[in-house]
Amino acid sequence: AEQQQSAEAADRPRLLIGVEGGASVTKLCLAEAGSGRLLSRAGAGGTNHWLDGFSVCADRLAVGIDALLADAGVKIGDVAGVGMALSGISNADNASEMERTLRQRLPDLPADCQLAVVNDCVGAVAAASDSGGVVVIAGTGDSGGVVVIAGTGSNCCLSSRDGSATLHCGGWSYMLGDEGSAYWIAQRAIKAVWDHRDGLRTCPEPVEAVRDAAFQHFGITDYDGILSHLYTNFEKSRVAALTAKLARLAADGGDALA
Incomplete structure (x- = not known):
């Protein structure tokens, strides 16, 4: 057996x-x-x-x-x-x-x-x-290239053709940037609307569509409602997910701020 x-x-x-x-x-x-x-x-x-x-x-x-x-x-x-x-x-x-x-x-x-x-x-x-990846990971042969990742966060990496060097730029989290990522886009949109509300920085475009999208996304009914989602109930991915709604506003509705 x-x-x-x-x-x-x-x-x-x-x-x-x-x-x-x-x-x-x-x-x-x-x-x-x-x-x-x-x-x-x-x-x-x-x-x-x-x-x-x-x-x-x-x-x-x-x-x-x-x-x-x-x-x-x-x-x-x-x-x-x-x-x-x-x-x-x-x-x-x-x-x-x-x-x-x-x-x-x-x-x-x-x-x-x-x-x-x-x-x-x-x-x-x-x-x-x-x-097929063996060269890049093993560090030998003729391969390499550049990748830019833009998802919830962002990162950029260059791997030399002979595998002798790997260089990174970005990828330091949402606190230090993650430029070009979904979180970065959503955070900029939220800040534009809330700064406009406070009179800190007047937005040159109408904010109502983006504001309503943010209210709906987070399930809030007023500006103060955002606070729980940025403190006790903070989830990076949830903030980043607002970007999908902004993309639809821009592509389908032509909203200038989005």
């Missing part, structure tokens, strides 16, 4: 899991290691450890991985590697901590399963390279 089980295990294809983790949304996919055939996809919440902590992020990753495996009808013991490109990963220490926490959360993950944890910019450059 043991020989039969070993033979069956040898016949099963080894599996690879790919993860792209943002501040608000994480996407996962499962593929065969040899053929690259896609077997399943899954989604999860944000996996930036600076926002939610390593434990919460590992829980979300584990739930997503479980969903991938269940959808494909395969076992975790067949997973040969997990590649995770996550926002907030900035050095070897927090990459190692994420790997350690995920292994604790998934005790049945094979001991020889390779886990690679990199910044989401590195994953994006790798995905767009002719080498």
Whole structure:
């Protein structure tokens, strides 16, 4: 029986899991290691450890991985590697901590399963390279490129063609900028309306449409209502989500301020 089980295990294809983790949304996919055939996809919440902590992020990753495996009808013991490109990963220490926490959360993950944890910019450059990503991560060969990420937050990364250097610009969180991100756009819109209300800075365009969109988005009925969403109930992703409404106002309604 043991020989039969070993033979069956040898016949099963080894599996690879790919993860792209943002501040608000994480996407996962499962593929065969040899053929690259896609077997399943899954989604999860944000996996930036600076926002939610390593434990919460590992829980979300584990739930997503479980969903991938269940959808494909395969076992975790067949997973040969997990590649995770996550926002907030900035050095070897927090990459190692994420790997350690995920292994604790998934005790049945094979001991020889390779886990690679990199910044989401590195994953994006790798995905767009002719080498399929191996060159960029391993740091050898002829590849590299530039990626600009503009989601809930923003970041920019350049990886040299020979893999000898990786340079970053931005990605320092909403407190220091995240220029071009959804949060940055929404915050500027809110400030324009509230500054106009206070008489601090008169807006050259009508503010009513953007004001009404903000009121509706946050479920408030007056200007003071915004305070709870910027203090006790603050969620970066919720503020950022206002940008979708602003985009519709601009594209469909032609609102000048939006």
